[in-house]
Amino acid sequence: MRKVKWDDLTEGQEQLLVSARMCRDRAYAPYSKYKVGAAVKDENGRIFSGCNVELVTLSRTTHAEGNAIDTMIANGGRKITALACVDNDGGAPCGECRQRIWEFCHGNPDVSIIGADIDLKNIQIFTIGELYPYSFGPEALGIDPSKY
Ligand SMILES: [Zn+2]
Numbered sequence: 532m533r534k535v536k537w538d539d540l541t542e543g544q545e546q547l548l549v550s551a552r553m554c555r556d557r558a559y560a561p562y563s564k565y566k567v568g569a570a571v572k573d574e575n576g577r578i579f580s581g582c583n584v585e586l587v588t589l590s591r592t593t594h595a596e597g598n599a600i601d602t603m604i605a606n607g608g609r610k611i612t613a614l615a616c617v618d619n620d621g622g623a624p625c626g627e628c629r630q631r632i633w634e635f636c637h638g639n640p641d642v643s644i645i646g647a648d649i650d651l652k653n654i655q656i657f658t659i660g661e662l663y664p665y666s667f668g669p670e671a672l673g674i675d676p677s678k679y
Contacts, residue, residue, distance in 0.1 A: 532657045540645075540654070547572055548647055548654070550580045554595070554606040555617045555649065556584035562589060567618040569595035573608030596628040600635060609634045609677045615645040621653050622646025629663040637677065638670045 540548070548568050555568025562585050570580040582596025596616060603611070614632060616622035623646050624632060636642045640660025647654045660666075669676050 532655050532661060534659055535654050535656055537651060537654065541598070542613075543572070544613070544615070544643075544645055545657075547578060547613055548645055548651060550578050550615065551599075551615040551617040551622075552596075552649065552651060554580035554582045554599075558595065559584045561585065562587070565619065567595035567616065569599040569614065569616045569624075569635075571596075571599045571603050571608075571611050573603050573606075574610040574612060575608065576612075577603075577606070577608060579603040579606060579608065594625065594628050596624050597631050600631055603635075609635065609679075610637050611642055613643050613645070615647070617647050617649060617651070619649060619656060621648050623655075623657070624662065629659070630667075633663050633666050633668045635676055637675075638668065640666075645662045 550570035551568040555566050558566035560566045567583045579599050579602040581595050584593040597605045642659045644657045
């Protein structure tokens with residue numbers, strides 16, 4: 532993980548982070564009040580964003596990262612090349628989301644995860660390999676996610 536400043540980001544990283552930040556504003560989190568926005572870039576350079584969506588039952592909450600990934604899948608993308616996440620604390624995805632992200636990294640531990648707080652001041656760049664070491668993914672079962 533390395534902490535960076537806005538000026539250190541590439542244009543593509545800025546775009547991804549802004550997409551995540553904007554989507555965070557649309558989060559539906561009336562119970563936890565913990566809004567999260569995420570954005571993924573697919574193998575064709577397209578960006579898909581998502582936010583968390585809670586339900587009154589307090590179960591089956593959609594996480595922002597999962598929402599963005601599902602939107603990528605629904606639009607034909609299959610491979611994450613980068614992901615950004617914005618929340619109150621700096622955007623490190625939860626454990627469940629790390630597994631979900633890994634599913635579509637196609638075994639590449641170097642996919643970058645950019646996390647930031649809502650002011651986009653506290654920015655940190657991880658790799659999925661740092662966040663999810665000793666991972667279990669589709670490759671363990673001989674599955675190539677791009678074929679499905
Ligand atoms: Zn999550």
